[in-house]
Amino acid sequence: MARSTDSWDESDVRIRPNKKGSRPRTKDRPSHDDAVTGRIITVDRGRYTAVVAEGTDEERTVIAARARELRRNPVVAGDFVSLVGNVSGEPDTLARLVKIQDRRTLLRRSADDTDPIERAVVANADQLVVVVAAANPEPRTGFIDRALVAAYDAGIEPLLLITKADIKDPAELLANYRHLDLPVIISKTADASASGIDARSDDGLSARLDGPAVAELHGYLDGRVTVMLGHSGVGKSTMVNALTGAERATGGVNAVTGRGRHTSSSALALKVTDAPAGSWIIDTPGIRSFGLAHVDPDRILRSFPDLAPGTEDCERGCKHDATAVNCGVDAWVQAGHAGPSGPARLASLRRLLGTDPRQEAQETKELGTVS
Secondary structure (H helix, E strand, O other): OOOOHHHOOHHHOOOOOOOOOOOOOOOOOOOOOOOEEEEEEEEEOOEEEEEEOOOOOOOEEEEEEEOHHHOOOOOOOOOEEEEEEOOOOOOOOOEEEEEEOOOOOEEEEEOOOOOOOEEEEEEOOOEEEEEEEOOOOOOOHHHHHHHHHHHHHHOOEEEEEEEOOOOOOOHHHHHHHOOOOOOEEEOOOOOHHHHOOOOOOOOOOOOOOOHHHHHHHHHHHOOOEEEEEEOOOOOHHHHHHHHHOOOOOOOOEOOOOOOEOOOOOOOEEEEOOOOOOOOEEEEOOOOOOOEOOOOOHHHHHHOOOOOHHHHHHOOOOOOOOOOOOOOHHHHHHHOOOOOOOHHHHHHHHHHHHOOOHHHHHHHHHOOOOOO
């Protein structure tokens, strides 16, 4: 027999507790006074590898997961972080990353010049080594200029490393940077047996390094954190292996496209051999684009010190780009103040200041040119 509705009362109603409201809310966060400091050396699929107690007898590697409150904050190689939980570093243990400590420097890039989202590349670096090959793949001044702008913007000292100079004389490339205070290291050898270092891959197309170049670069690394940046196939990971004793995968260049094959999938910090504590190299994955959407145009101009004096004769509000009228930089270059490479440097500056990313994309596809 059906039950009369008059027999129901509120005592029959079942109320399911609200999970979010089951505990009192609070804005207080743990102070984590017991947290230890670690240096992030690599990031892989939500797991962060950090070195704790660096330079002491208790130095160890700790794997950590990021705390939920940090999920919107990128953590990159070179970051100093605060870790809690199990920080013993023993196998199958996991610590918790609860804070990203203040950064001295931050190397950033965007996907392209129109992308408003900036991407952190490396934190707390002292210098940036821009690695290009004299040939195979052909060097592009556009990439070098972009890397220099990013370095100056981040407060990082740049250095240019040219590999495969035994294949092609890099003099034409270097002429573009003659007026800059930019250290240059050239790796050139015609006989691997003479240098004692034969770093070519099995296909014979990756970089060969000579001993003097490795030793010269080693001198810049003592007590510093150095980022290695370059396209795939230029010998970046090969140089890292020579300086750290690591075994990072190396690869050659595609004979059809002229581009290198990606061998590094994530940034990795490695200790420099025979160097003081705090000497690290961070090997980054080979990149094919380095957008500067996050850099103010005035800071881009300051990265061209051979051209910047010409702006003193510019009209007020001059943007110095390809549409500028009576731009003082044009007269500066025509007068020869920027040297023989002045026109090429001005063209590069205006590509970075331009608003049409399709032109830049087309130029990066052209091989065999340095401008």
